[in-house]
Amino acid sequence: MTLTTLLALAAAALALHAAPASAHGDEDHAAPRRYDAAKVEETPFGHEGNPANVRRVIPLGMSDAMRFTPADITVQRGETVKFVVRNDGKLLHEMVLGTPADLKAHAALMQKFPEMEHASPNMAHVKPGASGEIVWQFTKAGDFQFACLQPGHFEAGMLGRVLVAGDAPAMTQGEVRRIDKAQGKLTLRHGPIANLEMPGMTMVFKVSDPRLLENLREGDTVRFSAERVNGAIAVTAIEPAASAAR
Ligand SMILES: [Cu+2]
Structure with missing residues (x-):
């Protein structure tokens, strides 16, 4: 076997090895x-x-x-x-x-x-x-x-x-005391709000979307979620409580 042949064989072998490795998982x-839960x-x-x-x-x-x-x-x-x-x-x-x-x-x-x-x-x-x-x-x-x-x-x-x-926060029971559509605010008497670590009280909330106030009436019993939105505590979801559903 000549040196040239050896070199050619070596080059061919290298090319064979290089080919599959030249691409990132090609x-x-x-x-x-195949999905295998154990793995x-x-x-x-x-x-x-x-x-x-x-x-x-x-x-x-x-x-x-x-x-x-x-x-x-x-x-x-x-x-x-x-x-x-x-x-x-x-x-x-x-x-x-x-x-x-x-x-x-x-x-x-x-x-x-x-x-x-x-x-x-x-x-x-x-x-x-x-x-x-x-x-x-x-x-x-x-x-x-x-x-x-x-x-x-x-x-x-x-x-x-x-x-x-993350999960939407759990809903809290409350009663609508006052609705201020002009200011986008809502006064609720509410139970403890777990995600805010807030005890039950009556307080004024902002609403994250003015449309949340559309179907509310003062005196309604509701379930609602409140979260910190841009530094303010806001009601982010509200619905009639099951017992008060009309
Ligand atoms: Cu790319």
Whole structure:
């Protein structure tokens, strides 16, 4: 065997090794990911979701302009959603869910080691013209992100936000004492408000939306939620109490 042949063989072997590692998880996702409850791992932003629990499908687009559409998504804590992410571009893109800190660190690693391959339930690598899926259950309220970590894409602004809203506060019983539509205010005699740690009393509330006052009458018995909104305590939901329903 000549030296030239040896070199050629070595080069061919290198090429074979290099090929599968040259892309960030450019594997074929023709077969959908199989859900295995025993292998689900908790993260600070939730865990892989059981496809049987999906109640909402969120379609997203990814483009070579380095954008996700939509880039702002709100889910409820506990909700299991399926992201169906379509690659409208000519480049490989991916959607990776995470905390802002995780994604930033991961993007920096991708710049340093562009040959890194990953396949985790919180990500979908999508070839041009194809679609990928992530089924995820958000178990904690908070501000999370999704990003494309193909080298340079995150840095070009290819990221979005997932706001996970906490549970709506429990409702409190009350009685309408006074309605001030002009000021958008409501006087309620109410029981203890757990989420505000407020004892029962009669007090004036703002309302988060003037429409909440539309169908109220003084003397009504109601159930309502109150929360701190921009530094003021406001009624955010109100309805006739069951016993007083008309
Ligand atoms: Cu991308």
